[in-house]
Amino acid sequence: MKPPRFSYHDPATVEEALGLLAAHGDAARVLAGGQSLMPMLNFRLARPGHVIDVNRVAALATVSPGPDSGLRIGALVRQRTLERSPLIRERCPMIGQAMPFVGHPQIRTRGTLGGSLAHADPAAELPAVMVALGARLTLRSARGQRTVAAEDFFVAALTTALAPDELLTEVALPPWPARTGSSVQEVAIRLGDFALGGVAAALTLDAQGRVAGARVVCFGVGPRPLRAADAERSLVGGAPSAAALAEAGRLASAAVDPSDDIHASGAYRKRLAGVLTTRALAASLASAAARAA
Amino acid sequence: MTETRAISLTVNGQPRGATVEMRTTLVDFLREQLRLTGTHVGCEQGVCGACTVLVDGEPVRGCLLLAVQADGARVETVEGLAPDLEHLTPLQAEFVRHHGVQCGFCTGGILMSLTASLRDNPRPTEAEIRDTLAGHLCRCTGYQGMVDAVLALVAAGEPAR
Numbered sequence: 001m002k003p004p005r006f007s008y009h010d011p012a013t014v015e016e017a018l019g020l021l022a023a024h025g026d027a028a029r030v031l032a033g034g035q036s037l038m039p040m041l042n043f044r045l046a047r048p049g050h051v052i053d054v055n056r057v058a059a060l061a062t063v064s065p066g067p068d069s070g071l072r073i074g075a076l077v078r079q080r081t082l083e084r085s086p087l088i089r090e091r092c093p094m095i096g097q098a099m100p101f102v103g104h105p106q107i108r109t110r111g112t113l114g115g116s117l118a119h120a121d122p123a124a125e126l127p128a129v130m131v132a133l134g135a136r137l138t139l140r141s142a143r144g145q146r147t148v149a150a151e152d153f154f155v156a157a158l159t160t161a162l163a164p165d166e167l168l169t170e171v172a173l174p175p176w177p178a179r180t181g182s183s184v185q186e187v188a189i190r191l192g193d194f195a196l197g198g199v200a201a202a203l204t205l206d207a208q209g210r211v212a213g214a215r216v217v218c219f220g221v222g223p224r225p226l227r228a229a230d231a232e233r234s235l236v237g238g239a240p241s242a243a244a245l246a247e248a249g250r251l252a253s254a255a256v257d258p259s260d261d262i263h264a265s266g267a268y269r270k271r272l273a274g275v276l277t278t279r280a281l282a283a284s285l286a287s288a289a290a291r292a293a
Numbered sequence: 294m295t296e297t298r299a300i301s302l303t304v305n306g307q308p309r310g311a312t313v314e315m316r317t318t319l320v321d322f323l324r325e326q327l328r329l330t331g332t333h334v335g336c337e338q339g340v341c342g343a344c345t346v347l348v349d350g351e352p353v354r355g356c357l358l359l360a361v362q363a364d365g366a367r368v369e370t371v372e373g374l375a376p377d378l379e380h381l382t383p384l385q386a387e388f389v390r391h392h393g394v395q396c397g398f399c400t401g402g403i404l405m406s407l408t409a410s411l412r413d414n415p416r417p418t419e420a421e422i423r424d425t426l427a428g429h430l431c432r433c434t435g436y437q438g439m440v441d442a443v444l445a446l447v448a449a450g451e452p453a454r
Contacts, residue, residue, distance in 0.1 A: 001337065008296060008315035008361060031359075038357040039338035042318070051315075055362060080351070104428030106345050106352040106406055191427045 003041035010053040014140065017054055017167055022142035024050040025164040031055070032076055032115035035107050060114070060169060063087060071173040075114025079103070079126075082113060092173055093287070094133060094182040094202060098125040101184065104192045114168045117150075120224070122157045123194040125184060128219035130171065131227060132182075132200040138170040139163075147172075154224040177213065180204040181288030183280040186220070187272055189263060195220040196264045197272040199252070201280035203240065205288050211235045216248065216281070218273045221258040228252035231277060240285050249278030300364040304329070305373030313360040320344040320355030322363075323370060331371040331401045335430070342429030345402035346370050352406045352428075371401035374408065374454060382454040384408060387442035395433030403429045407443060411453035419444065 011017040021028060027049035031037055040046035054060060060076035063085055071091050073082075082088055083099040102125050103111060116126040117137065130137075130150035137148050139162060150171075153161045162168060186198030197220045204213035214235040216228040231251040238244050253274030258266045301310040304327060311326050318337075323329045323346070335341035337356045344355035347369040375381045381389065384407060394400050403426065410417065410425045417425070422443045426436055446453065 002321070003316040003318070005295060005316055008298075008359075010361075034357045034359075034362075035339055035354075038318075038359075041316075042337040042356065053359075053362065100424075103339075104342075105410065105425060106342060106354060106428045107339060109348075109351045109353050110357065191424070 001043055003038075004044055004047045006041075006048055007050045008053065009050060010056050012056045014057055014059055014167070014169060017052055017057060018140060018142045018165075020050070020052050021165045021167060024052070028052050028164075030118070030167060032118075033078065033110040033112040034115075035103065035111040036115060036119040036121070054167070065091070066172055066175075069175040073113055073171045073173070075112065075117075075168045075170060077113050079108035079111040079113065079116070080105075083108060091176055092133065093176070094129055094184065094200065097182060098129045098184040098200065101125050101186050101188070101192075101195070101198070107192075113171060117153070117171070118160060118162060118168050120154050120158050120160050121194065122223055122225075123196075123198075123220035125186065125195070125198060125200070125219065127154055128198065128200045128217045128225035129184065131225045132202055132215045132217040133173050134215075135174075136172045137168055138172070139166045140169050141166040151227065157223040177204045179206070179212075179288055179292045181284040181286065181291060183283035183287065185276040185280040185283070187276065197221045197258070197269045197276060199273065199276040199280040200225075201277065201284050203235070203281060203284040203288050205240070205285075205292060209239070211238055211240050211244075214248070214281070216252055216277055218252060218256055218277070221256045221269045221273045226256055228255045228273075228277065230255055235281070240281070242282075245278050245281045245285070248281055249274040249276075252277035298361050298364075300361055302363050302365060303367045305369055311360075315359065315361055317360045318356050319346070319348075319353075319358040319360050319363050319368070322360035323355065323368070329370050329372050333398055333401060335398070340430070341399070342402045342406065343399050345405050345429070347405055347409055350409065350412075352409045369405065371404055374404060382408070383446055383449075383451040384411065384442070384453040387446045388439065391438045391442040391445060393434060393439040393442040395431075399429055399431045403431070403439065407439075408453045411443070411446070415452060416447055417443065 029048040031053040060074040135150040182202040186195040202215040206212040214232040231248040258269035333343040335343035
């Protein structure tokens with residue numbers, strides 16, 4: 001099919017975009033990379049009266065070092081940049097680990113960080129990575145500005161904390177802790193397809209090699225990225241033994257309740273969450289040890 | 294009320310100007326207004342890759358970009374690769390030699406993706422070739438002929454174009 005008619009706006013500044021969102025709110029959709037909204041328009045699953053194309057807003061497309069060696073990434077930064085930026089690779093290895101799973105190279109050319117987050121597909125990698133990283137999202141509107149933790153931003157499938165007049169403008173990432181390794185693991189029917197299930201994990205070791213911090217976030221197995229808090233707690237303070245990683249996998253699997261669909265049963269996905277948790281933690285451990293060395 | 298806008302862009306090296314409807318996708322603009330029908334429309338949801346063209350040198354889905362968004366851009370389509378049948382690009386010639394084409398529906402998009410990825414990485418491994426092809430659906434060839442074509446190009450040390 002072809003997109004329905006809409007009024008097209010292409011503001012050049014954030015302020016202009018916010019003015020348009022204030023005026024058209026509910027009847028408007030923000031167009032960033034278009035890799036989710038355009039299919040919805042083509043199939044007329046979305047019929048917005050107004051499309052606000054933010055691609056000309058250069059201020060949204062910058063990557064800069066944040067305070068304390070963190071990172072600030074504009075919402076319009078392309079997935080291709082996330083994949084290739086030396087600054088991002090150095091300061092936040094987990095993003096680069098996720099990128100090969102995000103669509104295909106031809107999708108990543110256009111697709112944006114903010115677009116993936118605001119679309120909030122339950123099987124998407126970047127939302128889970130942002131939860132695992134403890135990212136803070138800046139939401140702006142003509143009314144003002146607020147900051148929301150990634151964990152609170154994702155509400156349900158395709159649903160976020162964004163109000164109709166708000167624009168996601170920036171993602172702030174905390175510094176990467178010392179002696180920390182990470183991994184993103186997923187299973188999909190074909191490379192680049194949406195995941196049947198996946199896990200983004202990070203493991204921080206203390207000077208004695210015990211686990212000082214752990215993050216386990218499952219995606220594709222629930223309506224939103226799910227932190228496996230029991231699995232995380234079980235690891236902290238102990239040795240990262242094979243038995244401990246297996247137990248964390250068991251706890252992560254117990255924490256999710258995925259549903260059946262045409263591609264896989266809920267039982268398969270539940271088991272997958274555990275297996276991938278253990279694998280992601282083992283890979284995180286190896287990369288933490290390598291970074292500490 | 295139908296909103297339209299005048300755009301100007303470069304297509305296969307030629308400056309082009311046109312008035313487009315806001316909702317017209319780039320691939321429909323190329324096919325219907327410029328009559329460049331080598332770029333095909335398959336799934337219209339970014340999955341099949343048949344509509345892949347280069348915008349400012351990078352592969353994108355022509356069905357997921359509005360024509361108005363290509364205002365000022367440099368667009369390349371499969372028609373821009375070879376001036377005529379006697380002067381195929383090295384990549385196209387290897388596709389012919391290794392039976393990388395059967396019905397041809399997917400071929401235009403695949404040639405554009407491979408042309409861009411071989412420019413960035415002229416000596417890909419088979420796994421890297423398959424990674425590029427993963428963004429394209431072909432129901433005829435089983436992909437092996439395309440992989441063989443690119444491997445032959447790499448072995449010969451030739452550029453894609």
